[in-house]
Amino acid sequence: MKMERILFGDNQFFAVNHISDEKSMAQSIRFKEDAAIIKTLDHAMEAGIQTFMCTTHDRIANICEVIRQQPEKYKDFKIYPCMPYAHKYANAVTELGIMGTIKQYVPGNFFGSLFKGGVAFLSKDFLSIMELLIDAEMKMFKGINTPVIFLQNVVTDLLLGLGMKDVLVSYHDYVKKKYNAEAGFITMNMPALLNMLEEGGVKNPIICASINKVGFRMSGGKELYEETLRTRQFRAIAMQVLAGGAVSPKEAIEYVCGLPNIESILFGASSRTNINDTVSLIHKYDQVFTTTP
């Protein structure tokens, strides 16, 4: 399964702005109603984008409901879920601690049944806990086409730093087995992550990473990223191509379209004009780089 060239992101819907808290608040006001999100998704679809890559934010459940209600309109529409919505857990950990958070978010009476089986059983079954958390996050997407399921960068990169290769691999395997989907990994440390996934036997992984002209959030350096794209086998998605606004859209897209081995480009925008402009730029530079030898 090949991913579409252009994927539509969701940061703008949830007040995620990497450079301005004021813009965050403005977005939060603009997208207060779900209808505003749907309208923007419509603009993206009109521009030819059929894939929405989104975090497992509570509000996405409402969007999924709208999609399920109009099967004809959304028949070619795909969602790439990105889990978990990390702030939900991070704030919960500050308040409840790690155990308290697991108690709060692991569904059903999992803990009850585990405690019945004894603490020893609990301590050995972390991967089952992970699987239950994945299932809980995936619930909202029931009946929707989700061919790639991503692990958010804060979790991917945490596991990378902790050297927890087996957990990354287990995520990959579980997503395939249970959801018949490809696993994707979002990261700010693409070269190091690719090394670890390959060591774990994951071949040709889908990796979504910050890739931009100024080297923003490209840990290990821009040169290493470019070399990795040139010489290694993986399916790259470029995100943060505008580097939070540090590069002009034209320059940004020209750079990314000129790189080898980028299967998809992820971007988010609020207005129809910005969506159309970005899509046209990508088409324009894709044309340039396929026709020039």
Add this chain to the structure above:
Amino acid sequence: MVKVGLIGAGKMGISHLAILGAHPDAEVVGVCDTSKMVIEALEKYSPFPCFTDYKKMLQQSKPDAVVVAVPTKYHASMVKELLQMGIHVFVEKPFCLRPEEGVELIQLAKSRNLVNQVGYHNKFVGTFEEVKRLLKAGAIGDIYHFMGQAYGPVVIKPKQDTWRSNPEEGGGCLMDYASHVIDLINYLLSPVQSVQSSSLKSIFSKQVDDAVYAMMSLQNGVSGILSVNWSDETHRKMTTSVSINGTKGKIVSDANELKVYFKDAACPAGYSRGWNVKYVTDLTAPVDYYLRGEEYSAQMDHFIKAIQGKVPNEVNSFESAAKTDNAIALIRKAQQ
């Protein structure tokens, strides 16, 4: 290779552990936590040697340096023990529950020539570093007022308790959240000297404060306002900002965006009269491993480099963090 141990694998501890795990000059020789579940997970899936008793870890792993990320009430005794063993220490913020505890630790670290650092990561944020540079150069003239703020959605409804909701253990918005802003004011402008009035409000918590508002004066005579609230869900995550008024201009900065206003054309290179906007993307040095923000990797890198003698042990020393402890005590005392 610097051999590093970690005590306390909670939210901050785990993050430090991942950063250390990825650091090319650090070798994690031991991780310790009292939670059996956390330790067993680390034991099973990470390459790090794990312990539930930190004394055992110190004995067996013999670390050169230790990162302490346990509840604040244990900081003083644990850090003292480590320093007495000749171990370099990075301890999470706030430094100590009571200012007097810090005095001995500062002396001890000094006399033993040990690297000492506290986890006030804002000093490694590009925008705030630029604010410091501008202020040092006197770019906005004589400072006459500041406003330090932080807001976030930590406690947004009545909930069950952890150590962070126990005032005896260093919980509450003043210790946990406001300390970041106070430390930033201490660093950017001058240490807090007196607090005219303060109000600590419980919004959803039963035992601790969820918001802190204070009027305070600094050692350099500048006065200003502190406004911090961790029960504010209009912010997606913690947002820390400072606004500083001077006779020649004004600085407004958070961790993402720096806005500077200059009254006239006599301003530093790269700036001009009127409003100037710079983004953290332009002001932040890249890191080798990124987890939650460049600043977390940068502060740990600074600690490792200080131990290696590559940089001076100046940023976030025990001494500077003790001034923040002192200000926290003053704010508590000034409650109306």
